[in-house]
Amino acid sequence: MFPRRARTILHFNQIISKRCNAKISATNELKNYACALYSTGLGYVGLPRRLSKSDKKPWVTDINEVKRKARLEKKERRVVREVTLSPPENGLLVKELIPVAHEVLAARSELFTCISILADSIPIHSCSVCGEVHVGSPPHQIRTCNVSGSKNNKEHTWASGGIEHVLPIVESFHLYDRLGRAVSHNERLQVDRIPAVVELCIQAGVDILWINKPN
Numbered sequence: 001m002f003p004r005r006a007r008t009i010l011h012f013n014q015i016i017s018k019r020c021n022a023k024i025s026a027t028n029e030l031k032n033y034a035c036a037l038y039s040t041g042l043g044y045v046g047l048p049r050r051l052s053k054s055d056k057k058p059w060v061t062d063i064n065e066v067k068r069k070a071r072l073e074k075k076e077r078r079v080v081r082e083v084t085l086s087p088p089e090n091g092l093l094v095k096e097l098i099p100v101a102h103e104v105l106a107a108r109s110e111l112f113t114c115i116s117i118l119a120d121s122i123p124i125h126s127c128s129v130c131g132e133v134h135v136g137s138p139p140h141q142i143r144t145c146n147v148s149g150s151k152n153n154k155e156h157t158w159a160s161g162g163i164e165h166v167l168p169i170v171e172s173f174h175l176y177d178r179l180g181r182a183v184s185h186n187e188r189l190q191v192d193r194i195p196a197v198v199e200l201c202i203q204a205g206v207d208i209l210w211i212n213k214p215n
């Protein structure tokens with residue numbers, strides 16, 4: 001019988017030996033696995049050799065065929081074709097829009113008429129300095145008139161207003177030839193400006209002779 005200390009050392013050596021064997025075995029398995037990546041079953045083969053330019057995989061489509069198609073496409077793009085325009089680009093009116101344009105123009109006239117009736121009964125005030133609008137009487141005294149020329153105390157300078165203050169008119173140039181060139185800078189004072197809504201209706205198909213006098 002070994003003494004207790006000698007038995008412990010022997011047991012420790014056995015454990016170390018087992019662990020070393022296990023580690024060596026695992027390393028060999030890993031090597032085998034790595035080699036198997038290039039194994040064909042009959043044996044190990046080397047990495048594929050580097051192919052020369054002439055040995056490389058051929059194109060799916062022959063390069064000359066690709067070039068030929070590109071040349072044809074380029075030739076096609078150079079051919080000038082007549083583009084058929086449809087209304088209103090071709091100068092004709094869109095038939096469905098003509099009655100709509102007449103409706104818009106009639107509604108605009110009615111709107112102005114009705115607002116005039118209301119403005120006769122309800123006072124409208126406008127600041128002659130900053131353009132602030134107040135509907136009803138008396139006008140407010142809030143000191144928010146903060147523009148060049150306003151009073152020192154920032155109070156508004158109220159004056160009696162009208163329909164033009166509650167329904168401002170947006171103007172645009174009237175195009176006598178809507179397919180022609182745009183109005184130039186030098187022509188800006190010679191070309192008439194009319195309400196933009198009226199111009200919209202004219203371009204949509206309202207005959208200008210139908211309009212007595214644009215508001």
Ligand SMILES: [Zn+2]
Nearest residue numbers: 127130145156
């Ligand atoms: Zn003001």
